[in-house]
Each structure stands twice: as C-alpha cells, then as structure tokens.
Amino acid sequence: MRKPLIQTSDDLLDIAEGKRQEGSFRWVTTAMNGSRLPEWQRTAAMDKSGEVYIPALASGHSANEVWLCASFDGVGVLTDEKDNRYYPASWLAAEFHAGAATIARIVGEVRKVLAEDH
16 A cells, blocks of 8 residues: 555644745645655645645555646646656545545645745
C-alpha cells in the first residue's frame, strides 16, 4: 500500500524551509520528520484564489497516470524550476476519489499554515 504524501496533519505544521512567495503563488514545504520523500513531493502551492496545488502522489496514483488525465481534461499544471508538476487539489480530489480524504487534509493544512501569514 502506498503511503500518503502527508502522514499526519501535524507534519505540515512543522515547516522545514518556511514559507515563500513567488509571483502569484505562495509555497509551503513540510519538514522531513523521517520521510524519505524528496522536498518537491513535500511541497504545495496556493494561488491568489485559494486553489492549492499538490504533487500527484497525494492522489494515490502514479505521476504518469495523473499527468495523462490532466492533459486529457485540459487541466492547468503548475511546474517548478526543476519541472516538477503540481496539480489543482480540487481537480485531483474529483478525479481520483480514493485520495480525496488525504487531499482534503493536505488542502486544509496548507490553507491553515499560509493563513498564519496574514
């Protein structure tokens, strides 16, 4: 069984790199906390409208499968400087129902952490 991106809601509150803002997106990265996931897979972004963008792993499906579905659906994908892809969490949850609870938890924690800035 594949491990979810965020094991517990407390993981997201322990920020490793802190918060940063680049252009229209605000980014947050979770601390390692024993995780072997690379930094980009522990990172999420939120746009000005409140949409959260997360890696495909949160869906419980492969990155290739998520990319193909997003391409077919015409979904906008956010990429970072290393071409890692982040998908709109609302679309991921609607498209990949099995990961919806994990995605909802991640979105809630991302919004909570980034709201602390204001």
